[in-house]
Amino acid sequence: MSNGQWEVVGKGKKSQNGKIKNKEEEKKSFKNGPKLEDIMPHSQIKSFYAGMEIDDDRKPAKENKNGSKKKKTQEKKAEPPKPKPPKTIEAAFEAMDPAELANIIATNKIRFSNAPLVWLKEVASFLNSKTQIEVEDPTFTNYPPTYPLSTLPTEIRTSLENVLQDAGKANAQLFFDVTLTALANDMSRGQSVNGHRLLLQMLANDYPEFCIASVQKSASLRNSYQNRPPIGLSLLWAFGQGGLTDFSVGLKAWQELFLPIIELKNYSKFVVVYLSNLLDRHAEMDNKVSLDQLLTMCDMVNSKRNSLPKDLSSDLIQQLTKYKDMYFSRSGNRLQVTFNQIMKKLPNQFLTSYNLDSYTRVLVESLVDCLEKDDSCNATWRQLFHRCTKQSATLLDFINSNWEELSSKLKKKSLKITVTEYKLVSADALKGKKKDETVIKANKICQDILDRMTSTRRFPWLWASFLLLISIGGLVSYDVYRVGGNFPKSASGKILNDLGVLEHSQRAWQKTLSTSARGYLWVETNAPIYYAQTVEICKPYAELSKDVFTVAYKKTGILYGNLKDYIIEKTPVVVATIEHYAPGLVDSVQGYASSGYEVVKKYSSEYYQFTADYLKTKVFVGEWAPEILQTKTQTALNVTRDHMTTYFHWFRQQVNIYSEIP
Template sequence: MSSGQWEVVGKNKKSQNGKVKTIKEDEKKPTRNGPKPEDVAPPTKSYYAGMEIDDPKANGKKASKNKKKAEPPKPKPPKTIEGAFEAIDATELANIITTNKIRFSNAPLVWLKEVANFLNSKTQIEVEDPTFSTQDPLYPLSVLPAEIKSSLETVLSDAGKANAQLFFDVTLTALANDMSRGQLVNGHRLLLQMLALEYPEFCVASLQKSASLRNSYQNRPPIGLSLLWAFGQGGFSDFSVGLKAWQELFLPIIELKNYSKYVVGYLSQLLDRHAKMDATVSQEQLLAMFDMVNSKKGLSKDMSSDLMKQLSKYKDIYFNKSGAKLQVTFNQIIKKLPNQYLSGSNLDPYNRVLVESLVDCLQRDDSCNATWRQLFHRCPKQSATLLDYIDSNWAQISPKLKQKSLKMSVTQYKEISVETLKGKKKDETVVKTNKICQDILDRMTSTRRFPWLWASFILLLGIAGLIAYDVSTVNGNFPKSATGRLLNDLGILEQSQRAWQKSLSASARGYLWLETNTPIYYAQAAEIAKPYGQLSRDAFTVGLKKAGILYGNIKDYVVEKTPVVVATIEHYVPGLVDSVVGYTTMGYEVVKKYSVEYYQFTSEYLKTKVFVGEWAPEVLQNKTQSALNVTRFHVSSYFYWLRTQVDVYSAIP
């Protein structure tokens, strides 16, 4: 350092003879500023694995452009679930399933979880509507490619039903947890849907646990709706499962604003899908549904109206498969109506469905009229509501009901109303229902009665017309007619002619008078005789009712005692009943056989021996038609002539 030169510190390079090699001047230049750029810069070309690679920095823009051209274009991510399904490699899925089956041969749940993770990773699509309300009810399974669907069905089947059910419960929880963490769960949705459609009972196997899971997330609508969607998938395969899920898991939260639309919409889908299939509803389910729907009062007007429409569909399914024994159903439903008279706008949608159900009972089981009459004293105002509905919708309802039974019921109810009106306090309901009953009876009472008076008068005119026709055949010369010759032989021809002219004149004027005044007097006579006719009809109705009760009692007695009698006979004379039944059956078969044979023989004989030639059916038909045409022509001519004669003779003083 004393010489002002930099010295190299370290080992000196020695020559072969051990002397120190001196450093040249150019090697002693200071290195205070570090090495030169060219000393540390990488070469323009390098070699890697035997391949020559251009350096981007050295080649500049040209190298950058060449590298961009060499990269393949990146595929665009799918924007829909359908596109994501189409992009899944079926071979890759099959390899994952096979690998996991080999590695975890005794752990089917691991296979299924790996499949769920794979599907979630391949379907990273944001779902705005977790219930897919605008899609097919079986969406997204309905758009899944067949090859992928087959692989998933195989792995679910290989896992076994017990493991599949456990996986279903686990996946429900995973669906909620992953959504709460902001993850996409389309794979979970797909597998839950497949399991629910294959094993519908999974959806209602753990109702308490499902309800608890729903309650935990009901304040987060996307998660809550996703859970409801999963619970309801089994209903599209099994109506009873869907109905139970709706009643236990959907209906309790129908009053929540974010859920009411989907709850009602799911019930509509369920009923529409199964209405034309083998869906059945028991009486207990119907009554329970009425009670559950009536307990939900917090719905908006539109939602309440839609729910009542679904309730009407539900009761139609019950009545379409209920059979003909509906007395108990009628008894239970009429008691659900409020104990007050409802009419017109006072009949809300729920009570309207109840009244429609009562009409369905009366239509399908006529014995419900007897049950209804027994309830008049206990349910008078409910019965008044039903009568008012029948009267207000008479054109639609009357063809469905048996007029005779309905008339009996209305008549009896009117009698009860009249008894109530006799009291000091006249209830307005009783007054109104009495008018309704009378209106219904007037509708059912036929206004076309046989006109006996007119018939008698026309008969007399007919006789007179025949005599007049007899006279006209001899050009009006009465003495030469058959009637005139008869009277001449009797010695009363002259008196008969005068009487004949007088009778024709009086009859013609009387006919014209009656034609004008009879309707007036007939109406007055009908009004006077109406109470007596009503009394007669009531007496006949009561007698008929008593006879029907007597017949029913005798029938029930015979039905009740027949087994006892048969058992007694069998006890004392074993085999007698069977023998009688056997001989009776044999005799019936013999009679049936020979009756058929004789019928065929007789029919063939008549066809080949009797109804031939002039007696052939075609000839007889033509002759009959000709006779009818001639008769019709003569009758028309006669009545025209008779009316002309009436006008002529009415002018004679």
């Protein structure tokens, strides 16, 4: 203590003037202190820093950080480039590791042994993560119907089929319904759903009935997302997968889930296209359509056709025609009930063949099919005259307008009875005070049909005239030949002489021969000239045709090459599919084919050798020996050539002689 005051003792440092310095002042003084550049020369500074870089332990912190950053950058550059993500579902399947999928399935089976749904959900998550490809068309219109399942590698497909089978049918059906909901929910969140699509397609392929097991739930799910076309179309695509293997499932799915939204613009085309593909796919298979199904289809199409655009309405009617043909191809020959039901569906008015709309035309064609396949339908038709007078007139007019096509299909005897009886019914109707114009027209149609059936065929006058001329010419030639070629002495000449026209006939004949001879000489002289001119004119067109043919040939070659490559590419997929559904079938067929080929080759060779030996020893001997036949053939050719030469010289002489006759 000095000056009578207390002093504060602390750890603070004093400055030159006795004041305490705080930390901030120390930092400022450190910063404001002398710099290394002010003390050392520039050349020594450079060597000083170089020495610091040699000793890693003495590096400043900043230098260590920069150095570590440089090392990390170099390590990143040395890493191999990452593979590009696949752009298609096929490429994603090819890049998928089967071992990884098998490991996930095995692990989940151990961890959740009593929860098969957990296995399947984990598999779906794995597939979704590996196939994150944006799909523009959720219905895969431009791909085969079995896409994308058809592009799945065999190992992965086998693993998926095994886990679905191990889960059991009940769990698989529950998983199918859960996956439909997951498909819609994940699409609404913008997540990848290609794994869901694949599993739904596999389940529908193995169990088609899953697609229509819960129609009400499926319809409710469809209604919830029908205002979002990508999701709605994806759901319809999944509902329709069962129709690839089972026609009845596909048809019910179309009627219950597709048809109710056919009027919506975003769904109309796909609904019609699905029905077309379904009918085309099962047209050749043994799928029987019942009468109730046919009538139901007719009612559905009739109720929806007017609400569609014209082109789609026409396509829908075309599918109804296919469905009708499928019914009649397997309906048998008892169609009286069918005729009765369809006749009542016709409009209660007379429609001519030219005024029939496309739907009514299908109904009328169905009635004609009934008459063609079951003759007893004529009796059923006659019983409906009084109740279906105008409908019957429509059918009669159609038959009359298409008589050339239908006459060979219908039984004329029964049809004649039907038409005659209908004509009597029409006559009774005409007795009233007010004459129905429809009945008058129908009466005229009946008369036209009866006239067609009773009229005889037209006589072939042209052919008859030609044969008559040939016959007369032959008889006259034989008559002249019989008297040595002297026409006046022949019976024909004597008749003409008695009639006084022999001289005129001979003069006309000579004039004909003279004119023909001059024409032949003119043709012989001028034909080469006109031929050369024709060739000269047609040469550019011939060259053009040649070029067109060459281009077409090359295009055909390219098409053939593309088709060949496509077959080569798809053959393993087809073989794998056959092997999956019928193990060992391909090998068996190949074995049988190879054995059959060897047997045919063996016996063909033996029979050929036997036939050759038989012909050499039993047939071509003596007068039929090859050398004698060769000599006779050569002699016959020489004689024929001599005769042709002699005839040509004679013909030339005759031409020269007759050409000089005035």
